[in-house]
Amino acid sequence: MLNNVATAKLSEKDRALYTLxxxxxxxxxxxSQADIDTARAAGWSDEALYDAFTxxxxxxxxxxxxxxxxxxxxxxxxxxxxxxxxxxxxxSQEK
Numbered sequence: 001m002l003n004n005v006a007t008a009k010l011s012e013k014d015r016a017l018y019t020l021x022x023x024x025x026x027x028x029x030x031x032s033q034a035d036i037d038t039a040r041a042a043g044w045s046d047e048a049l050y051d052a053f054t055x056x057x058x059x060x061x062x063x064x065x066x067x068x069x070x071x072x073x074x075x076x077x078x079x080x081x082x083x084x085x086x087x088x089x090x091x092s093q094e095k
Contacts, residue, residue, distance in 0.1 A: 005022055013042045013043045013044065015042075016042030016044065017039055017052060020035050020036070020039045021052055021056055023035060025060065036049065
C-alpha cells in the first residue's frame with residue numbers, strides 16, 4: 001500500500017479514503033469537491049472524512065515540529081514500556 005495505493009490489496013472503500021488522504025498530504029489545496037464526492041460514494045461519511053483530515057493535519061504538524069525542533073525518537077525499550085502501560089492502564093493516569 002505504501003508504494004502504490006491504486007494496486008494495493010484494499011477494499012474499494014479503503015482505496016478511496018487512502019487516495020484522498022494521499023492527495024491531501026501531497027497538495028491539500030488541489031483537493032476538490034469531486035475528490036470528496038468520490039470518497040462519499042465509496043461509503044465514507046462526512047464525520048469519518050473530517051476525522052481523517054484531522055489526523056492527517058495533526059501528523060503533518062507533529063512531523064514538522066519534530067523535524068524543526070530536533071526532538072529525538074524514543075529508544076525501543078521505551079516503546080515497549082509504553083505499550084505495556086497502555087495495554088494494562090489505558091491512557092488514563094488513574095489506576
